[in-house]
Amino acid sequence: MTPEDAHSFESSPQHLNSLRAFDVLGRFLEEDGWYPRRVEEKYSYSMIYSGRHGDLRCFAIIRVNEEEFMFYAIAPIKVPEEVRPAVAEYLTRANYGLRIGNFELDFTDGEVRYKSSLGFAGQELTVDLISNAIYPAVHTMDRYLPGLLRVSYGGATPFEAIEEVEGGLQDKEE
Helix, strand or coil: CCCCCCCCCCCCCHHHHHHHHHHHHHHHHHHHHCCCEECCCCCCEEEEEEEECCCEEEEEEEEECCCCEEEEEEEEEEECCHHHHHHHHHHHHHHHCCCCEEEEECCCCCCCEEEEEEEEECHHHHHHHHHHHHHHHHHHHHHHHHHHHHHCCCCCCHHHHHHHHCCCCCCCCC
16 A cells, blocks of 8 residues: 555645654654654554554555544455455445544555544643544454455455454454
8 A cells, every 4th residue: 555645745834733643653653652754744653553353554645735633444355356245345344333544445456454544623632532543444354354354365255254353342443
């Protein structure tokens, strides 16, 4: 993924709130043990999250002009073209009822990602807000990854995979 939502590096007085937010984001990621890598000339960091079911590439992005924070957790596979419709159904079933964020499938290349975002226009982006956007994203992607793999490579139907993953879950997100 190239963080298409990240803005080029430019500094101006009207962007002070976003620049402060980017500083807070960087400090949080460092202090929380994410080992972030700055994406060159963007207000974005990349990092890896090691979940129970696989390693996820992640991007934390500040959209400077919009004063928005976006976080993506990307599945460690590219979905084969022939099963993308089934995976789209699986992800639609997974999305239903989620409280924070959503799954996305790029039909062009098979990338699956989980997106969490929030606007902070005129407000301070705090460590708690960042944490409350990041952790549901990585936990949800990790929870649904086995089902994604079963639909993509194991011949499971979307319904079977959702039943296995959710297994009567009342709350879908941690």
